[in-house]
Amino acid sequence: xxxxxxxxxxxxxxxxxxxxxxxxxxxxxxxxxxxxxxxxxxxxxxxxxxxxxxxxxxxxxxxxxxxxxxxxxxxxxxxxxxxxxxxxxxxxxxxxxxxxxxxxxxxxxxxxxxxxxxxxxxxxxxxxxxxxxxxxxxxxxxxxxxxxxxxxxxxxxxxxxxxxxxxxxxxxxxxxxxxxxxxxxxxxxxxxxxxxxxxxxxxxxxxxxxxxxxxxxxxxxxxxxxxxxx
Amino acid sequence: xxxxxxxxxxxxxxxxxxxxxxxxxxxxxxxxxxxxxxxxxxxxxxxxxxxxxxxxxxxxxxxxxxxxxxxxxxxxxxxxxxxxxxxxxxxxxxxxxxxxxxxxxxxxxxxxxxxxxxxxxxxxxxxxxxxxxxxxxxxxxxxxxxxxxxxxxxxxxxxxxxxxxxxxxxxxxxxxxxxxxxxxxxxxxxxxxxxxxxxxxxxxxxxxxxxxxxxxxxxxxxxxxxxxxxxxxxxxxxxxxxxxxxxxxxxxxxxxxxxxxxxxxxxxxxxxxxxxxxxxxxxxxxxxxxxxxxxxxxxxxxxxxxxxxxxxxxxxxxxxxxxxxxxxxxxxxxxxxxxxxxxxxxxxxxxxxxxxxxxxxxxx
Numbered sequence: 281x282x283x284x285x286x287x288x289x290x291x292x293x294x295x296x297x298x299x300x301x302x303x304x305x306x307x308x309x310x311x312x313x314x315x316x317x318x319x320x321x322x323x324x325x326x327x328x329x330x331x332x333x334x335x336x337x338x339x340x341x342x343x344x345x346x347x348x349x350x351x352x353x354x355x356x357x358x359x360x361x362x363x364x365x366x367x368x369x370x371x372x373x374x375x376x377x378x379x380x381x382x383x384x385x386x387x388x389x390x391x392x393x394x395x396x397x398x399x400x401x402x403x404x405x406x407x408x409x410x411x412x413x414x415x416x417x418x419x420x421x422x423x424x425x426x427x428x429x430x431x432x433x434x435x436x437x438x439x440x441x442x443x444x445x446x447x448x449x450x451x452x453x454x455x456x457x458x459x460x461x462x463x464x465x466x467x468x469x470x471x472x473x474x475x476x477x478x479x480x481x482x483x484x485x486x487x488x489x490x491x492x493x494x495x496x497x498x499x500x501x502x503x504x505x506x507x508x509x510x
Numbered sequence: 511x512x513x514x515x516x517x518x519x520x521x522x523x524x525x526x527x528x529x530x531x532x533x534x535x536x537x538x539x540x541x542x543x544x545x546x547x548x549x550x551x552x553x554x555x556x557x558x559x560x561x562x563x564x565x566x567x568x569x570x571x572x573x574x575x576x577x578x579x580x581x582x583x584x585x586x587x588x589x590x591x592x593x594x595x596x597x598x599x600x601x602x603x604x605x606x607x608x609x610x611x612x613x614x615x616x617x618x619x620x621x622x623x624x625x626x627x628x629x630x631x632x633x634x635x636x637x638x639x640x641x642x643x644x645x646x647x648x649x650x651x652x653x654x655x656x657x658x659x660x661x662x663x664x665x666x667x668x669x670x671x672x673x674x675x676x677x678x679x680x681x682x683x684x685x686x687x688x689x690x691x692x693x694x695x696x697x698x699x700x701x702x703x704x705x706x707x708x709x710x711x712x713x714x715x716x717x718x719x720x721x722x723x724x725x726x727x728x729x730x731x732x733x734x735x736x737x738x739x740x741x742x743x744x745x746x747x748x749x750x751x752x753x754x755x756x757x758x759x760x761x762x763x764x765x766x767x768x769x770x771x772x773x774x775x776x777x778x779x780x781x782x783x784x785x786x787x788x789x790x791x792x793x794x795x796x797x798x799x800x801x802x803x804x805x806x807x808x809x810x811x812x813x814x815x816x817x818x819x820x821x822x823x824x825x826x827x828x829x830x831x832x833x834x835x836x837x838x839x840x841x842x843x844x845x846x847x848x849x850x851x852x853x854x855x856x857x858x859x860x861x862x863x864x865x866x867x868x869x870x871x872x873x874x
Contacts, residue, residue, distance in 0.1 A: 331867075340788060340866040361792050368790025379785045379870065383524035395517060396790045438789070 287445045287478050288314040293346035295332055306332040308501035314478040319469055321489055322482045324498035330482045338371055338448040339363050368396040372439030374449035378431040380423040386434045387419040393442040409441040429460035440471050447472055449481040518798040525803050539771050540811030543764035544846050545822055548839045551757045558749035562742055570622040572739045575706040577730030586726050592714030595622055599705040602698035604659040613687045615694040622709055623684045629653050630675030636692035639671035643679035661697040669696045712746030769853040776861045784869030793862040804854040808847055
């Protein structure tokens with residue numbers, strides 16, 4: 281049994297954008313916490329602020345006000361290099377469009393977070409991770425030579441190889457057919473649980489909520505409903 | 511760090527090879543930008559030189575040493591600061607009729623004297639002379655007429671010459687009769703150059719130069735063209751300012767074209783930059799492949815420019831020596847590479863501060 285602890289605590293997040301001449305409130309006072317080993321899903325209509333919330337929580341885009349605390353520190357008080365280090369060591373990312381780097385092989389793509397974090401045995405660990413996602417034999421293929429499902433598995437391997445404490449996933453099944461999507465979701469949730477990582481995922485697919493420990497509904501930049509598994 | 515360098519190397523190679531068309535365009539742009547900078551700069555410099563020369567009127571030299579100098583002394587003069595040209599001439603004073611007149615003989619190939627003729631040509635033997643238009647008019651002489659000159663030594667016999675050419679009366683054209691070395695020997699039997707003519711580049715103080723020169727030439731008399739040199743200095747200062755301003759303008763324009771080019775190149779790699787930033791690659795590490803790519807582009811573009819410059823110069827009708835062009839290029843290349851790298855740095859620093867979600871806009 282893994283230990284459960286709070287790995288991220290966000291308070292009173294606000295974010296506004298200018299779209300043309302009008303101001304859009306993307307986040308309007310969001311509070312959220314993530315616990316290790318838990319899978320949280322963000323649901324809501326387009327423009328409700330899901331993706332913005334993911335960006336802000338993962339240190340990719342600063343909020344106008346509010347704080348995101350990881351390991352006792354507000355990540356937006358860190359320098360760029362400290363924040364980069366945090367992202368490489370503690371965060372994993374799974375993108376809707378896989379976002380693999382075309383010139384690199386699957387193995388090299390998976391190695392990146394380990395190399396960036398300066399971790400030893402990068403190649404061996406990346407190969408092990410590829411084996412866990414069932415792609416050991418495709419290690420030396422480039423993304424262009426792989427199917428969408430395979431690419432997303434490589435992407436999951438890259439997100440988890442450095443054993444992050446939080447995985448951020450933005451519609452990881454959005455570009456996949458339903459069978460492949462279900463397979464990928466099964467794989468992602470299993471690996472996240474194995475690593476005792478927290479995972480926060482944006483999705484439009486209501487069928488996936490069964491897998492979630494907690495579901496947050498966003499509307500107009502606010503969490504309007506929270507459903508937790510009993 | 512070693513693994514990051516290896517990763518940067520992979521991205522550098524990928525950046526250069528994934529779109530050959532763009533890489534070739536970048537190399538061509540570097541070639542064109544540097545060529546235009548060097549060629550326009552050289553042409554402007556030559557034009558400025560011509561403007562400075564035009565201020566010297568009919569006598570294109572600032573200092574004249576009267577007397578015979580040894581080869582060592584002449585070599586020493588040639589290496590003095592501010593000397594742009596040294597020529598040797600043989601001069602003599604003669605009587606043309608009752609009037610006293612200076613005549614001259616010099617190496618006519620590559621001379622700074624302007625030898626433009628309204629009629630005829632240079633003398634080709636000991637019996638010919640080319641005379642200035644003013645003298646021809648005063649004496650009523652034409653091509654083929656004869657003129658008598660007598661050395662200013664008591665008991666000398668007059669010598670007769672045939673007029674082979676009449677020097678134009680335009681500003682800047684030499685205003686002395688010109689003889690061959692054999693021709694001048696007929697009125698001055700010393701038979702060797704007795705004038706060392708020095709042209710300065712307009713950057714040195716004439717009096718100070720005269721004092722240094724006197725130390726080299728000993729007893730020989732040093733004559734300074736003080737008034738003419740003041741005008742040369744003024745012209746030099748004005749033309750230098752103009753040339754510097756225009757060269758700076760060309761540099762800015764070509765640097766701007768490089769900035770645009772490198773920016774376009776970076777935009778092409780926005781997605782990869784976004785992914786790498788998202789997974790925690792630091793900004794400064796991402797500068798490595800960008801600067802590496804710029805260096806590779808320069809490393810290909812610069813030797814190519816050195817090869818193409820003489821062809822371009824000749825195609826554009828510039829008569830600059832290829833060796834001079836390459837030496838100017840080598841000097842300017844350093845400025846250019848620094849400007850190119852600064853452009854790359856500015857573009858990349860700006861680019862790497864774009865928020866990651868914007869870099870990944872299509873994928874998030």
